[in-house]
Amino acid sequence: MAGLYLAALLALAAATASQEELIDDVLGSLSRSASFLEDQHQNINLDGVVGFLILQAELKEAVRTWPHTDPVSWAQRTTAVALVKRLDLCLARAVAALEQNDLKYYREFEPLLTWSFWVIPKEWSFTDPSLVYSSTRKTECYDEQLSDKCMTLLLGSWKNKGTPCIVTKSCRDTMTLFGCPDYSLSHQLLYFMIGTMKGCTSMLKGDLRASRANLTEQSYQKIFCSNMMKSNQESFSDHFSKQTHDIFIENILLCGLSGFSDFYQTDWLHHILSLQDREVGCFGRDGRVISQIIGDELLEQLQPHRRVKRREKTLQDGCSSHMTGVAVSALGGYLNYYLAEQDITKRPLS
Structure with missing residues (x-):
């Protein structure tokens, strides 16, 4: 003993x-x-x-x-x-x-x-492997310009002394789209992180999809990070033949901070x-x-x-x-x- x-x-x-x-x-x-x-x-x-x-x-x-x-x-x-x-x-x-x-x-x-x-x-x-998408899009879901616009609407910086926590239907639909790869995926997560840190509530208000009725802001973060985990595991095991080091580290930063x-x-x-x-x-x-x-x-x-x-x-x-x-x-x-x-x-x- x-x-x-x-x-x-x-x-x-x-x-x-x-x-x-x-x-x-x-x-x-x-x-x-x-x-x-x-x-x-x-x-x-x-x-x-x-x-x-x-x-x-x-x-x-x-x-x-x-x-x-x-x-x-x-x-x-x-x-x-x-x-x-x-x-x-x-x-x-x-x-x-x-x-x-x-x-x-x-x-x-x-x-x-x-x-x-x-x-x-x-x-x-911890992340959840059961939340990994069955298939992922081959190209990014949206561009940097749209991402920036949606972020500034949350921050209230879209105009001088603008109202914060604005979520348009376009931004909500884009930022909750499943199957996005790489930087689109990490920026979807960042969108919800910024909203949470800014103190925005009801970011999902107006989403009438029955299949999403029980999903919260935290649910989306877990879904995104579970897919980012799979992406990182594949990149690491493949010696980064499919993805850059940059997105690999960005995933660690954002999901760790989440x-x-x-x-x-x-x-x-x-x-x-x-x-x-x-x-x-x-x-x-x-x-x-x-x-x-x-x-x-x-x-x-x-x-x-x-x-x-x-x-x-x-x-x-x-x-x-x-x-x-x-x-x-x-x-x-x-x-x-x-x-x-x-x-x-x-x-x-x-």
Whole structure:
């Protein structure tokens, strides 16, 4: 009996040590990413800035709840506090640069440009394989322009001092459409996340479909994340032959932030960490595109009102603005989950 007890203690100690190492790896990666943001705060696009703001919310929550159980844990918390201070300074500059570079677009998404908008999960749950679609569309269900419009109607930023939480039939039908792939699927989830965080109630009011009568906003989030889980599992097992790394990490970010803990898989964490350029600190760096970017910049100078797509911006050093933003916020999610794992009251709900 004593032998079993000792074995259990040793296993627990090994798991704790392993988790401490993972937290060190995450904090080291985030520190390098903070250096990247400090260098590129004037150039990073809206998606990238939002990703760092979500990270800021995650770090502030981590610092607040960090267990002060031993010197290692205390040292890690000290590192997180230092990161928060660095991000406070450079994110203020990055948001100011967004306002200066594209005022109209800044105003449309201004409500998202503060860390306090983003709510960190307090409880955890799992996805459900039985909710996976029997078939998925081969092409995206809608474009970025429609997605942006529906988001601004929720945020109240569709006009100056606009009414928030507006859900048109077009937006509701589009955002509840089943069978959507990739970015359409992740933006359907983001739509419901933003509505929830904004405090919108009755987002599904007016949906008269009998087959959807019992579905709530939370039901849709679970359906979407269950399908995003299947997508990620296939991408990982196929070595990303079907999908990009970008959507894989975006799925982890959004579903993790929605409280689905089964997205925080250790193998997936190691893969995300492997995608970081350790010298520059960004994610998705591709040196082959640097000459192309210089050409694009010349084109923008000739066409100063040409809008850069929000979803992606490749910087001069070949870094992906969008992928860096989703990666750092996904890593912040892992950090909070590992800390919650140390508190049995926050373990996933069965």
